[in-house]
Amino acid sequence: MGHFVNKYNVDCPKGAVRVILDGSIMHKGQPVTAGSKMLEGFISPITATAVTKLEKADIVIVGSAKMDEFGVRGLFLTDKHDTIVCEAVEAIASGAADVALCNDYTGAIGAAAAAQNLFYMHPTYGSVSRYGLISAVPSMDQIGVVCKSIEAGAHILSIISGFDEQDGVMLCKDQPTGASGAGKLRVGMPHGMGEMVSQSVSAIFDSCDTVEIALEHFDVCEQVMHILCCAELSASISRYDGIKFGFRAEKYSDLEALYKKSRTEALGADVKFAAIVGAMVLSEGNYSKYYDHAMRIRRRMKNALDFQEYDAVLAPNAHLARLCGLPAVTMPSDAGALTLIANAGCEETLYSILRKS
Amino acid sequence: MNYEIVMGLEVHVELSTESKLFCSCSAKFGAEPNENVCPACAGMPGLPVRINKKAIDLAIAAGLVTNCEISPVIAFDKKNYFYPDLPTGYQVTQLFAPICTNGWIDIETEMGSKHITLKQIHIEEDAGKLVHDARTRSTLVDFNRASVPLIEIVSNPDFRTAEEVTEYLDKLRSLLSFAGVSDCKMQEGSMRCDVNISVREVGSDILGTRTEIKNMNSLKAIARAIEYESQRHINALETGCEELVQETRRWDDDIGMSFSMREKAQEADYRYFPNPEILPIHIDTSWIDSIERTLPEPAHVRFERMTGVLGLPEYDSGIITGSLNLCRIFDEVLEVINKPKEVVNWIMGDLLSITKASGVGDDDIDIDCKKFAQLIGLVDNKTINRAVGKKVLVKVFEEGIDPEAYVKENALGMVSDTGFLEAAIAEVIKENEKSVSEYRAGSQKVFGFIVGQVMKKTAGKADPQTVNALLRAKLDA
Numbered sequence: 052m053g054h055f056v057n058k059y060n061v062d063c064p065k066g067a068v069r070v071i072l073d074g075s076i077m078h079k080g081q082p083v084t085a086g087s088k089m090l091e092g093f094i095s096p097i098t099a100t101a102v103t104k105l106e107k108a109d110i111v112i113v114g115s116a117k118m119d120e121f122g123v124r125g126l127f128l129t130d131k132h133d134t135i136v137c138e139a140v141e142a143i144a145s146g147a148a149d150v151a152l153c154n155d156y157t158g159a160i161g162a163a164a165a166a167q168n169l170f171y172m173h174p175t176y177g178s179v180s181r182y183g184l185i186s187a188v189p190s191m192d193q194i195g196v197v198c199k200s201i202e203a204g205a206h207i208l209s210i211i212s213g214f215d216e217q218d219g220v221m222l223c224k225d226q227p228t229g230a231s232g233a234g235k236l237r238v239g240m241p242h243g244m245g246e247m248v249s250q251s252v253s254a255i256f257d258s259c260d261t262v263e264i265a266l267e268h269f270d271v272c273e274q275v276m277h278i279l280c281c282a283e284l285s286a287s288i289s290r291y292d293g294i295k296f297g298f299r300a301e302k303y304s305d306l307e308a309l310y311k312k313s314r315t316e317a318l319g320a321d322v323k324f325a326a327i328v329g330a331m332v333l334s335e336g337n338y339s340k341y342y343d344h345a346m347r348i349r350r351r352m353k354n355a356l357d358f359q360e361y362d363a364v365l366a367p368n369a370h371l372a373r374l375c376g377l378p379a380v381t382m383p384s385d386a387g388a389l390t391l392i393a394n395a396g397c398e399e400t401l402y403s404i405l406r407k408s
Numbered sequence: 409m410n411y412e413i414v415m416g417l418e419v420h421v422e423l424s425t426e427s428k429l430f431c432s433c434s435a436k437f438g439a440e441p442n443e444n445v446c447p448a449c450a451g452m453p454g455l456p457v458r459i460n461k462k463a464i465d466l467a468i469a470a471g472l473v474t475n476c477e478i479s480p481v482i483a484f485d486k487k488n489y490f491y492p493d494l495p496t497g498y499q500v501t502q503l504f505a506p507i508c509t510n511g512w513i514d515i516e517t518e519m520g521s522k523h524i525t526l527k528q529i530h531i532e533e534d535a536g537k538l539v540h541d542a543r544t545r546s547t548l549v550d551f552n553r554a555s556v557p558l559i560e561i562v563s564n565p566d567f568r569t570a571e572e573v574t575e576y577l578d579k580l581r582s583l584l585s586f587a588g589v590s591d592c593k594m595q596e597g598s599m600r601c602d603v604n605i606s607v608r609e610v611g612s613d614i615l616g617t618r619t620e621i622k623n624m625n626s627l628k629a630i631a632r633a634i635e636y637e638s639q640r641h642i643n644a645l646e647t648g649c650e651e652l653v654q655e656t657r658r659w660d661d662d663i664g665m666s667f668s669m670r671e672k673a674q675e676a677d678y679r680y681f682p683n684p685e686i687l688p689i690h691i692d693t694s695w696i697d698s699i700e701r702t703l704p705e706p707a708h709v710r711f712e713r714m715t716g717v718l719g720l721p722e723y724d725s726g727i728i729t730g731s732l733n734l735c736r737i738f739d740e741v742l743e744v745i746n747k748p749k750e751v752v753n754w755i756m757g758d759l760l761s762i763t764k765a766s767g768v769g770d771d772d773i774d775i776d777c778k779k780f781a782q783l784i785g786l787v788d789n790k791t792i793n794r795a796v797g798k799k800v801l802v803k804v805f806e807e808g809i810d811p812e813a814y815v816k817e818n819a820l821g822m823v824s825d826t827g828f829l830e831a832a833i834a835e836v837i838k839e840n841e842k843s844v845s846e847y848r849a850g851s852q853k854v855f856g857f858i859v860g861q862v863m864k865k866t867a868g869k870a871d872p873q874t875v876n877a878l879l880r881a882k883l884d885a
Contacts, residue, residue, distance in 0.1 A: 077454045085453070096447040097454060185453040190684035219458040220687055283684060286486050289497020290451040294549070310490055333488070333679035342681055 054138035054147055057082055058114040068110045070207065071148035073139050074118035076194070077183035078102055085185040086118040088317040089291040089298050099183025100218070101152060101194050101211040108210045113148050120319045121187045121288065125159025126280055127321055131368075132387060137163040143197050144169060150207045151197040156188045156280065158369030158390070161381025164197045165388035172196050172204040173369065175395045176376030177222040179208070180215030188283040189220070191373045201380070201405045208398070222396070236404055238391070239264040239361035247367065247386045256365075259404060264364070267355040268348045272370035275352075278332050278345040279374070285329025288322060349374050358394035363404060366390045380405060409646065410610040413638045415573060415603055416565035418620075419580060420558050421590040422534065422598040423466045429500070429533045429557040430457040437596050441539070441550040449555040451495025457685050459484075463557035464507070464689065466589045467531050468699045470559055471508030473583040473706060474526055478696050482507045484531075484683040489676045492549050493536040501532035501560075503680045505688070513583070515575040524576055527562045534558050553597075559589070565604065565615070570634040574627045577601060582707040586732050591771075594625050601630060607641035616641065617652040621666055623659050633659040637666055710735060718748040724756050731770035737777055744781035745788065754784050758798050762805050779804045783811040791815065793822045795868050824871035829878055832865045837882065847883055855879075 056074055059081075063069055072078065075085040077095035084090035102112060116139035119125075124135045137160050139151035144167040153160050153171070161171035173195035186192050194211065198204035214221055237260045245263060268275070293299035293313030300312035318326070332341035353375040356364070364371065372379035372392045379392045380401050393400040428435050431448040448455040464482075471478050483505040486498040511526035536554040540547050561580065567573050581592040581599060592599040601624060606616040621637055624630045637657070644650045656675075657666040705713075707729040714725035728734045734755065741751050759780070763773050783804055787797040792815055800820070803809045815821060823829065837844055840861060846854045862875050 083454075090453075095454070096452060099454070181456050183454050186456070186685075188684075217458065218456040220456065220685060282681060285679075286488055286498050286681070289488060289490065290453065290495065292490055292492075292497060294492045295450055295495060296452060306492065330488075330679060333681050335677050335679075338679075338681070346682075 054116050054142035054145070055114045056084070056117045056138075059112060061111055061113060063111045063113070068150060068203075068207070069113045069148045070105055070110055071113055071139055071142045071151045072099075072102065072115040073122075073151065073153040074115050075122065075154055075185040075187070076102065076115065076152055077185070078112065078115070081115070083115070083185065085122070085187075086120040087291070087319070087322070089288075089314075090185075091298060091317075093297055095183070097183050099194075100180035100215045102183065104211050104213075105207070110207070110210070116142055116151065118153075120322050121185070121284065122154060122156060122160075123187065123280075123284060123321045123325050125155075125157030125162075126277060126325060128159065134163045134166050135159045137197075140164045140167055140169060140197050143167070143199065149199070150203055152194050152207075152211070153197055154184055154187065154192055155195055155369070156191040156193070156373055157276070158373060158381065160195075160197065161369050161379075161390065162388040165381055165383040168383045170198050170201060170204055170383075171381040172198065172201070172208060172398075172401075173372060173379045173381070174208050174212060174398060175222065175378045177218075177220055178212045178378075178396070180211075180213075180218045180221065182215055182217040186287050188280045189287065190279065190283060191376075193376075201402055204380075205398070205402055235260050236362040236400065237262055237360070238404065239364040241266045241269050241364065241366060244365050244367065247384070247389070255405065262361055264361065266352070266364070266371070268352050269366075269371065271348060272352070272368070272374065275345045275348050275374060276370045277328070278341050279349065281325045281329035282332050282342050283329070284322075285326040285333070288318070288326060291317070293317075356394075358397075362393065362397075362400050364392045366392060411607050411638075411642050411645070412610045412612075413568055413605065413607055413634070413641075414565050414615060415567035415605045415634070417561075417563045417567065417573065417576065418602040418604070419561040419563075419577065420600040420602075421470070421561065421580075421584060421592060423463050423557040423559060424588060424590050425460055425462045425466065425557055427460060427462075428555040429460050429463055429531075430555055431455075433555075435556045437598065439552050441548070441552065443552060445551045445554070449495065450551055451497070451554075457500075459686055459689070460557060463531060464691070465699055466557075467507045467529065467559050468691065468696055469587045469703060470561070470584060470589045471511065471529055472696070472700055472703060473587045473589075474508070474511040474513055474529070474561070474580075476508035476511030476526060476529060478691055479505060479507055479509065480692070481505060481688050481690055482531075483688040484686045485680050486683045488679040491535070492547070493538050493551075493554070495536065495551060495554050499533060499535065500683055500686070502530035504682060506530035507559075507691075513576065513579055515572065515579050517569070517571050517575050519569075522566075522572060524566045524572070525564045527564050529559050529561050532558050532560060565606075570631040573603065573634060574631055577627060577630070579708075582730070585771075586705075586707050586735075587703050594627070597625070600625075603630065603634060603637075605634065605637050605641070607638055607645065616645070618654055619652070619666075620656045621659050622656060622669070624661065626661075629659065629661045632661065632664060633666060636664060640666070704732070704735075707735075714748075720748055720752050724752045727756060727760070727770075728752065733771045733773055737773065737775065737780070740777035741781045741784065744778070745784050747788070750784065750788065754780075754801075758801050759805070762802055766806075775805050776808055779808070779811055786811055786815060790822055790824075790871065792820050793869065793872055795863070795872075796820050796822070799868075820869060822871045823866055823869045824874045826874065826878060829862070829866070829870055829874060830882075832862055832870070833875070833879055833882055836861045836865060844883065855883075858883075 077083050077099045079095050079098040083095045140163045142148045164171040179194045196204045196207050298317040303309040303312050369390045377392050378398045379390050381388050381390045425435050433444045433446050485503045487501050488498045506528040508529035513524050534553050534556040536551040584590050585592050602622045604620050606618040608616045621633050624633050644652050654672040656669045658669045659666050711725050711729045714720045786792050800811050843854045
C-alpha cells in the first residue's frame, strides 16, 4: 500500500493526470478516517465537490493517502526545521501520483512538500468548496494541492475552484485576479527575509522589485495560529463522541464513561493535547485573554497588509497566509521552505512571479 | 413580611420553516423517529453548513411584531457541551450578536395593562430528543428535532405575578402565530418556557437568589410552578428551613413540585466562541421592509378594528382574533357578504358549534369560504330559512356540497305561500287544541311551541316571519 490508506483499482490512461486524496477528503462509498481511529470503518456518505469536478474533467483519482490525525501534527513541531511525514507528499515525490489534494491548515504539509523539492499551492480561503472535506479548523480549512510544478498545480486548482452552494463559506463571485503583469511586480520582504532570499532563491525574484516591509504582529503568528487552531479543533472533534458513528469503547458503566473511554481510546495524543488547549483558551476565565486576543491580532494582521504597496509577501512559513485566508505557494529553497503570499483572489500574481523562475 | 415575586422568561419557539436550519431535512413535527435525518443533521463530518434564509426571515418577523430593533449584522456562535441529543457536540446559537434586541409587548391583566420589555431574541438550533425505554433499560435518541430552527425570546425581569406570565405567553403566541413565525403549540413542544424566579421584600431593589424552572408544558402548569416555587422561596426566607441556591429546577406537574437539576457551580462552562463556519450576515432595511410587508394585521389591532369600526361584540371579536384561521374565514366570507355582524353570527353560532361537536380546533377548520358565503347569502335573500341554513352548513363543512344546488335538489327553498301556510296553520290549531286554549288564556310561552308545530308540518321550510304573522292573526282573531 505504501503511501496509500486506500488504493483504488483504476485504469489510468497514458498521459492522464493522477490525483491522490488526503485522508480527509470524501469519495462516496470509500472509507475515510482523517487519520483517526475515531473514524475507523466510517464510509464517506458523499463525494467532495472538488473530487466530483476532477472526475468530470477526466482526471484519475488513484486513492487516498495516510495522514496524521486530523492534520494536527503540524501544530506541534518543536523545531522549526522539523517536518512532518506526509504520505500525500511522499506519493508525489515517489511518482505514485502527480498531484495531491490536501488541507494544509497548519502549513506543515507545504513545508514537507518543499523538503521534497515540491510545491504546495493553497488557494484563497473560500475558493474551493469544502463539501466533503472533514473539517478540522473551519476558519482555515481549505483544499490545496501538492504538485511538481506551478503549472500542474494551477491546472488542478482551476478545475476544483468555483462557487458551490453546498459550502456556506465561499467567495460568491469570481474575485479579481490581481496584477496583470504591467510593470515589475513588487515582493514585500518582512524584516529578516532579505538575507534568506539572497542565499537561496534570489533568482526567482530577480525580475521583481523587493521592498522591505514591517508587518504588525508578524512575530506572534505562530502563537495566534496555535490558539485559534486548538480552539476550533476542540469544537470540530466534539462530534466524535462514540454515540452516533465511529469508534465506541467496548465497556462503559454510564454515559460519561462512554464519552471518556471512547475518546481516550480513539483519539491520539496530539489531538487530545489540541482539544485540551482549545478548551482551555475558550474557557470562561481565559476567553478574552487567549482566544479573543488572538482573534483581535488576527484582524489587525489582516488589516495591516497593504497590497497597494506590494503585490506579494514572502514569508518563512504559511501562518500569515492561513490566518488571513490568502492564496499562497510554499516552495523549496536552500534555506528551507518559503511561502509566497498574494492578496485574496490574486493567485495569478503568484503564478506570474514563480513562472519567471 | 410582604414579598414580591420577580420573574424573567426565556421562551423557546420553533420556527415554522419547511426545512431545518442547515440542511434540507423536513422540520415538521410528528414523523417516525429518525425519519428526518441526513448526514449533516446527524453530525457527520464533511458537510459544511448553509443557513436557511427562511429562519432569518421568521426571526426578523418575530422581532417586528415584538417591537425589537433588528441588528444590521448578525453572527452565530458555538456553545460547546456533550449530550447524546446534540449531534455535533456544540449548539449553534447567537451569544455575541443576536438578531433582535430591546423589544416590548403590552399585556392586559386584571390590574390593568403592563409594559413588558424584551432583552433580545436570538436564533439557535434545537437538539434531538432522548427516549428512555424502561423495558430494555436503554436510552434511544431521535434526531428529527436536531437542527430545527428556534428562536429564544429573552425578557427582562419584569413579571410580578403568574397572571402576567400567562397573559404574556398568550399574547406572544398570538403575535407569533399571526406573523407565521411559529405554530406555538406548547403540547408539541414548539413553544417552551423557562421561568427565572426570585423573591424579595416589597420595596427592596436588590434581587433575591434566583432559580430557573423548566419543563412546564401548559399555561396552567406554568402558573402552578410559579405558585409553588415562589412559595418555596418565601418559606425558605421566612423559616430558614432551606438555603436558596442559584440553580436550575425541573417542574414535575404530576407531583406538583420542583426538583433541583443542577446548581450554578455544577453548570458546564460552555466555551462559547464565534462560529467560523457561518459568515456574519448583513440585514439591510430593504430585507426588513420585505418581511414587514408580508405581516398580517396583528390580533390586537384587528380586535380594535372589529370592536370599533365594525361594531362587533368584544366576546365574538376575541374568539375570532384568537385564531388566524378564523380571521381568514371571517375575511373571506366578509368579502362576499359585507355584513360583519351577520358573518360573525354565522361563525360563532353555527360554524363553531359544528366544528366543536366534531372536535376540530379553530386553527384546523377547513371550509370552502365561497360556499359558506353563498349559504349565508341564501338565508339573507330568504331563499331558505335560518334553520335550514344551519343544516346545509353542516353539509358544506362535512361534505363540501354546493349550497345552491343542494337546496334546489332537495327542495329546501323557503315557503312563504300564504295559502299553503294557512292550511298548515289550520291543521296545527286543530291538532293542538290544548295549547291553543292556553295561548288564548294569556300564555305567551306556548306560542313558540305552536310555531314549532307549523314549522314541523312544513318540513322546516316555512318562512318563520310569515308563519308568525299568520298565526298571530289567526289566534288573536
